[in-house]
Amino acid sequence: MRTTTPTDRSDGPSPHRVARRVAAALAATAALVFAGFGTAVQADAAQSAASPSKVTWAATPCSTPKRTGELACDSLRVTGGVTAFQQARAKAAGVTPKAADATTPSGYGPTDLQSAYGLTSAAAANGAGETIAIVDAYNDPNAETDLAKYRSYYGLTACTTANGCFRKVGQTGSTTSLPTSDSGWSEEISLDLDMASAVCPKCNILLVEATSATMANLGKSVNEAVTLGAKYVSNSYGGSESSSDTSYDSSYFNHPGVAITVSAGDSAYGAEYPAASRYVTSVGGTALSKSSSTTRGWTESVWKTSSTEGTGSGCSSYDTKPTWQTDTGCSKRTVSDVSAVADPATGVSVYDSYGVTAGWYTFGGTSASSPIIAAVYALAGTPSTGSYPAKFPYTAAGTSALNDVTSGNNGTCTTSYLCTATSGYDGPTGWGTPEGVSAFTG
Template structure:
């Protein structure tokens, strides 16, 4: 099933003798946004039997999430194309981790097109379907009590996804998660106003290309930009977990967006990405079209997870980018690793722009969640 889905999505099937390599679920194309998820087709870790990778219980432990159920905040997910199996895959994920059902029937799950209607939905797309599944799973892991509003754009074009953002806000979302990005520039920035709504918190993935040009819409001053980390168990630490900057997590200096007053780092004259971070590597999801359970990676995982935490905090809509800087001491500082795929931070001269260290750094921002206090 996975091989057929990969071929249908336009990907080449690896040779039988070659080890499978990670691939972008949404390969980069000029003039459109792309989802920020990678997966490994043909991996032995793809299984119908059970999850591989970090699950909701692991994330709850790593980020010290409260046991009590949170509010039923509406979290919007802006996405391109339809994911026909989304509700069923979500049900499998939530059942696996003991999370309460979130269905159309009980009013927790709603899927609409970019105009806000239940039909007609856009055409399906394999890569964006994996992305949608990751998004709803991560919001669920962070906030089992939150309601999910999935708004599907006709395409990954700037105009279509901008409309999904407006629709999510119009239909009551207090937080909107965006797990996609494109290099900032005049064409995408023309739609910046769609990512700014009174009483709504907007969250976006920082990118999956390491230290490079800043990613839109994460670069917008109205958006909480979420970077990525690699998570590992550490029984010798009080936390029980260790974390470092994810090699491919996005960071960058804007060439367009003025430096916000709430951002004080000194080596970017304009807006710096990212603001906060969370796990973005080896995350377990269930995607029927990909063969069942599989691990995926990308800041497409960390952004919806943070969106869910904001929904769970009870401060959705009032939490804005400035908030995470004002509450920087409430986050766990990540002080190791870099997002220079070439290694060692050479790409930025060992600077905080691509190397994690004490205090603010661009790959992990002010740090990773420590409960809900930062939001």
């Protein structure tokens, strides 16, 4: 089991988390430079089953805290190779797959995600009037125009400030007093906005930009999102647990009647916060591939690239176990609850233009899975007053309406199900991935 060093986030990120990220980055860099691939992260042999080609990727800049006291985003951007989406598209066309340039989407789009998760009819009919809030740090000055490019390409209706669908505010709710722009967090914002759009095209989107990536500012942004009326709030960031987490729970995440989703992390086995909050739906990550041998037409396994990269999971050191969690291998809160695609080799298409060459990119990380699940909650309808939507997948109706992921692991642990997929509940994928919206209703 991964050990953590308790640290109050007001004093900075956990030394353990920072050291782990730095060590992983140095190891990956050394190995890949030797192989001639530069600093991109390359999928290992365990990923070859999901994507036979050698797909390379790198963590987005916001995945390493830029200042003391800040948390990290959970996203990775593909830098080379042919993704599973490109291979499937080429196979259907009877041609040899080729790496896309920035003018061509190279990851899964709305049709793919809706098909994979049984949401086609729900996405066409539901979501009007619902607002999904995306909480991120710093400002993306191109957020609205990039979102317009994504939605236009995929034939989704426009979502703009002018038509009332899109709204961007700072953590105090101001539309004019916004944080400093940041290219790394802008990539994260583009990913989050596009995934919310892909799964719930009729939903309104509220982007709340925290002044910085501290827990205090991100938490205040969650509160502001709820104050402004959002019933679904996605958070794609995290850090090592701390003894302050229970106070953060009550200050920022205890919002009955609101579905708050949090990415489980990209550092493989080990619990992170705020995914470990008892009040949120913690979202793990999978590798998602088309399959002609299943009725569903898709297969999934736990996302794991290496011992230091893959979906997070595990047993919290501090957070009390919610009453609806009944697994016996962890006396406190267990991460995760549910899951969705996160493997960069089977990643999603995103349009981004700030700080990079304007165009299409493929992203992975549990930053993708969190807004996907928030959007599924939105398709399912407004949570009842006083309810905790994190409980919904744990009901009998919920567990029977999810795709059970039963293969793969994200590391080694003494209590097997905390790091290894199995029938029913497990740490890396929770109860599974969406099969329609029934698991996300009260």
